[in-house]
Amino acid sequence: MSHRITEECLACGVCADECPNGAISEGEDKYEIDPELCTDCGTCMEACPNEAIVAE
Structure with a gap:
């Protein structure tokens, strides 16, 4: 996985709605990317909207 969600995440859910692989889910304080499902599509x-997802 070459993407991660930073602390700037507002937990709005936009990323999860857009992910074609269902790799993003709501975590405790922010959303999280499941490395098993992520295909690094970007x-x-x-x-x-908050630029809280960065490439590693």
Whole structure:
């Protein structure tokens, strides 16, 4: 996995709605990316309104 969700995440859910693989789910304080499902397509990073998803 080359993407991660940073502490800037507002937990709005936009990234989860846009992920074509269902790799993003709500965590305790922010959303999380499941490395088993993530294909590094970058859709979540483009969709995030707070730029809280970064490439590793």
